[in-house]
Amino acid sequence: MAKLYFYYSAMNAGKTTKLLQSSFNYRERGMDTLLYTSVLDDRFGSAKITSRVGLAEEALTFSKELDIFEDIIHRLTEGVACVMIDEAQFLTKDQVTQVCRVVDDLNVPVLTYGLRSDFRGEPFEGSLYLLLWADELTELKTICHCGKKATMNARFDSNGNILRDGEQIDIGGNERYVSLCRKHYLAGQCRRQATASEAS
Ligand SMILES: [Zn+2]
Numbered sequence: 718m719a720k721l722y723f724y725y726s727a728m729n730a731g732k733t734t735k736l737l738q739s740s741f742n743y744r745e746r747g748m749d750t751l752l753y754t755s756v757l758d759d760r761f762g763s764a765k766i767t768s769r770v771g772l773a774e775e776a777l778t779f780s781k782e783l784d785i786f787e788d789i790i791h792r793l794t795e796g797v798a799c800v801m802i803d804e805a806q807f808l809t810k811d812q813v814t815q816v817c818r819v820v821d822d823l824n825v826p827v828l829t830y831g832l833r834s835d836f837r838g839e840p841f842e843g844s845l846y847l848l849l850w851a852d853e854l855t856e857l858k859t860i861c862h863c864g865k866k867a868t869m870n871a872r873f874d875s876n877g878n879i880l881r882d883g884e885q886i887d888i889g890g891n892e893r894y895v896s897l898c899r900k901h902y903l904a905g906q907c908r909r910q911a912t913a914s915e916a917s
Contacts, residue, residue, distance in 0.1 A: 808843030
């Protein structure tokens with residue numbers, strides 16, 4: 718039986734690299750994959766998934782209006798072994814149910830990759846329902862400047878001040894986001910301080 722997988726993490730934990738590696742593994746065994754990314758993420762060109770370590774693959778895009786179940790049915794061929802969705806935090810609740818139907822009705826595995834929470838510490842709609850409805854949850858780990866696991870994404874202005882309010886979606890500048898542990902997220906401390914006693 719096919720399953721719905723959700724790989725979640727803070728930013729810069731290698732989600733996209735993991736997706737592209739998995740896709741490569743399928744193709745190496747002669748199977749096809751259908752790749753999707755959010756139409757919002759046009760950092761590297763709208764129809765390409767690009768990881769920070771330099772891997773890249775062509776992808777389809779989803780907007781909030783797309784019926785992803787109908788889109789996948791339309792594109793499904795016998796060789797397609799699985800569907801992979803990057804930036805899955807941008808799926809709507811309806812689209813998460815559509816993805817569930819791809820798994821349950823079409824018996825095609827779907828691997829989704831996304832951020833658990835936004836810079837305010839609030840859930841993304843897509844991630845919220847994937848966390849609730851996916852068959853398998855896997856956390857991909859990255860670390861804070863203190864060495865602890867980073868679970869939060871902090872947004873900073875050009876002066877290094879943490880931003881607590883603003884639009885949820887502001888893709889484009891990795892330099893304005895830092896992955897932090899909860900303690901340093903709440904403290905608003907974006908980098909290691911020479912005098913800080915962080916052993917406590
Ligand atoms: Zn920390």
